Amino acid sequence: MSWDGPDETRQMHPALETLIVSPTKDLGDGFQVRRALPSARRRMVGPFIFLDQMGPADFRSGHGLDVRPHPHIGLATVTYLFNGDVLHRDSLGTVQHIKPGEVNWMTAGRGIAHSERTGPEARAAGGRLYGIQAWVALPKQHEETAPAFVHHASDTLPFLEGEGVRMHLIAGALHGKRSPVKTLSDMFYADAALEAGAGLVLRAEYEERALYLVEGTVEIDGIEFNAGELLVFRPGSEIALQASEASRMMLLGGEPMDGPRHIFWNFVSSSRDRLEEAKADWKNGRFTAVPQETEFIPLPDEPAPVRYP
Template identity: 45%
Template structure:
């Protein structure tokens, strides 16, 4: 009996002068645990005239997790945060009742050749925290739990698993784990997982029940407890998931909520520019069609 319920391929999406690979949401799978959105950025090689410039845009009802493999992004938000994110660190921004942020190539890199490569993730908030005050936390790469186990290099980027807990201040029961292997071997980690679970292949390949799967695919498990696969040499995968919420989450543009009425209000608030501003920024991303 196969434990793979669904295979999701990356689909191209435009986030404003920058193309990404969209993985979640997918029409047959809107969420994995509390994870409602996953974009793979790059790897994008940019010259001295090309830069990432995602203008100020709003969020409600979610936390964003930015994790880079290469490059650098300057994050500015309406709470007053101004932080450069570098590879291996975690930017964790909880939007709650509403936050606005921009993401740009830092000034010192704008006139040079550079590469940008990473993941951008949205984690829905529990219903009692959807309207919380916005917060921002930056966790340095050196503070992310990492260890070797059975020949695997493992990082617990966020959440809880393997009897460990990441310092990222999450609001629900989930995990986001990096696994790297230099050599081919069997991986059996189901006992450390819970809830819904999925595996994203960044590089290399994995095999399960006679089938081989390549990069830019998410494999969604039927049962996280049966998470076993063969990992090829020089492979990096990300395993993520957790307990799903009892209530459905709806997405409208950059807004996430358990209430469609709340999404309508957020939409109108952004059109009317009633959200807080990012200091030093004058432009913004208009609501699509406005």
């Protein structure tokens, strides 16, 4: 086993398989991200192959997020915001704002391109952008499915409330509730907010489970864990945690994937050859363009794809 973090007691907690302290990267203009997955410590949790915390970033009037058009294959992207407004455009012709508590679920399948930018009104006003960007790898039988995009309003997603806990079920099933967001694998993804002193039990409903602590501090058996840490739990163990202070976390996981995945840039596949094909397609302009966009992110010059089991 391998571990992150300076405290051996925390690292060796019997409920944990892996503890990851996510590094922070500054993308410029005061916008920072913390990447929990993939990590050298753990490549995937269930179908989740990528997990980034975006911000919080406070933009001045006239400034905002500008992610130019770029491609994806073999995955679904999931954008979820705590603060702010992001305007999504894709090569299917979709134009969709996303606001806090809503879900933008884009299935790349055999190939899609999209952009994500701060919307015009939010850019003019300035303000905070804060959220989570996740990628969900697709099962082999669905890797080449037709690309698709769906948006779900916040009030269409299940809420679980009680005793200082408020949980928003983004996708999959958890604690007897099921999200209307259609997924192609057995999984769960939830946003949970706990008041100081509140407790939460994560049942052993799935083989692979993790908690990414966005804000606050939580205790498991009296041992504290902090914001920016990804806790990957052992299979079969019921996890009882308590918030030392007001805290917010993402709960995620599912059943193990049907084999290893390779990743290069924004491409995910069970086949190295398919990654090479996608690279050539983007480099040579064979992806459908995103309407209303004139820019794009060029294919990066990077080493050979890395295998993520």
